[in-house]
Amino acid sequence: MMGFSAVGVQALERDENILLGAPGYRDFSGTVIRQWTDNREEQLELEKLLEVVDSRLPTFNSYLGYAITTGFFDANLEYVVIGAPRHRHFDGKVLIHPLSDFSERKRNRFQGYLIEVNGKPEAKGEYFGASLLALDINNDKFDDLIVGAPLYSTNRDRDIGRIYGTEFIKEELITGHKSGGRFGSAMSSSDINLDGYRDAIIGAPYESNSDGSMGAVYIYMGSELGLNLKFRRIGA
Structure with a gap:
């Protein structure tokens, strides 16, 4: 797992700062670091927030x-969304936290949300939160959230994968x-x-094609x- 203990598994470049994911931090509890262009650095110890909102199990190995x-x-409030696909023994969770309250010294002002999968035994181990997408699907000027669970399996189909279209909290599923x-x-x-609505592009990298190649993307308008x-499929 070399590299997971360091910063840089996933990064978001912004105007004056970069958000860096480090899922291997502190026994793979994980964290996110904001690095500014003037070399200032802020780290939000998110595993402590997870313990506050979900104290049932320790957060090590949450990723x-x-x-x-x-x-x-x-309105006028930007959030950072962070996936923890192994939290609670592979149940997986997604933490949504106001970006303006990022620094550790403001943890007492935490007003975030937590999204998890409930009531479906087959959901354990599906890597819920392994991928995230924020986009304005219906052009209402507010972003919607899609959460990926690429290792979702059934008794018949192993690692078929699925996504959750949450509209921030409400769950709607699209299975692979x-x-x-x-x-x-x-x-x-x-x-x-070019109709003014954002379209979702979903990858299925291990999906087989008729010519023997691997990989496909699905486009949902x-x-x-x-x-x-009704999707459009493009094979490798």
Whole structure:
């Protein structure tokens, strides 16, 4: 696991700072560090926040910081979203924290949210939070959140993968299309058809194609009503 104990598994470059995920920090509890261009550094010890909101189990081996993104889910308030795909013995969680309260000295002002999968035994080990995507699907000027769980499996399909379209909290599922494809391993967005709505691009890197190659992406178009579940598939 060399490299996971250091900073840089995932990074977000911003105007004057960079957010760096370090899931191997402190027995793989994980953390996120904000590095400024003037060499200032802030570290939010997020595992302590996780213990506050979920004290049932210790946070070591949570891999917090495995995935990070930011989004405007409320008016004029930007949040940092952090995935912890191994939290609570592989249940997986996602922490949403106001970016303005990032530094450790402001932890007492924590007003974040925690998203987890509830009530589905097959969800354990699906790596919920391994990928994250914030995008404005319906052009209402607020970001929506998609959470990837690429190792989701059923009795019939191993590592088929799935994504959760949360609309910040509400869960809606899209399951992968081929066994072993790990749908949801990577995600991005763009307004592909230039209609003013952001479209979700979901990767399935281990999905097999008819010519024997591996890998595919699925494109779901955004609309006023949300994601159109009729997708376009592009194979490798």
